[in-house]
Amino acid sequence: MVREMSPEDVLQVSHIERACFSDPWSLESIREGLETPFDTWLVLEDNEMVKGYCVFRMIAGEGELFRIALLPEYRGRGLAKKLMERLAECSKEKAVTSIFLEVRESNKIARNLYRSYGFKEECIRKNYYQNPSDNAVIMRNQLI
Ligand SMILES: CC(C)(COP(=O)(O)OP(=O)(O)OC[C@H]1O[C@@H](n2cnc3c(N)ncnc32)[C@H](O)[C@@H]1OP(=O)(O)O)[C@@H](O)C(=O)NCCC(=O)NCCS
Secondary structure (H helix, E strand, O other): OEEEOOHHHHHHHHHHHHHHOOOOOOHHHHHHHOOOOOEEEEEEEEOOEEEEEEEEEEEOOEEEEEEEEEOHHHOOOOHHHHHHHHHHHHHHHOOOOEEEEEEEOOOHHHHHHHHHOOOEEEEEEEEEEOOOOEEEEEEEEEOO
8 A cells, every 4th residue: 555654654764765775864864854845755555564665746847756665575566666656646636747856877677667657868967876876867757
């Protein structure tokens, strides 16, 4: 089940961050982010356990996907698609005309996921990421 994240989920989301990213967000920044009015935090819960989450922002007709992540042991089962489908629904509800994101060039799996939802590669930011160093690919889904 995909549902809105609540403050009680912060610990589990922080655990997912640490399991998935070399630059995980701190517990405090997740807690503060949850209070940002323009951001939507969604969790994917199964058997009372949070297995994945995503966070995106929608303002004035434009969206940005910041993070989407699944615990490693639950990947490859179509769970990220459930979160992406909710992102698509929210875009329609809020009449968003384009969504963009940044992704590591080396992250072929995420780039595949985004392509399958209509995102196209727009440009590259050289050496944008550290730890480890990587280029960023900017992808956009032009909905209209
Ligand atoms: C990217 C990520 C969220 C995908 O989650 P997932 O639940 O395994 O994805 P799904 O099973 O729903 O698969 C969705 C699509 O992703 C792509 N994909 C998933 N696993 C893949 C693999 N091993 N190889 C290539 N493409 C893959 C495919 O396009 C797939 O669609 P398909 O099954 O129709 O081919 C997950 O790998 C993850 O958490 N990675 C670490 C965090 C991260 O890098 N997030 C993105 C940047 S914020």
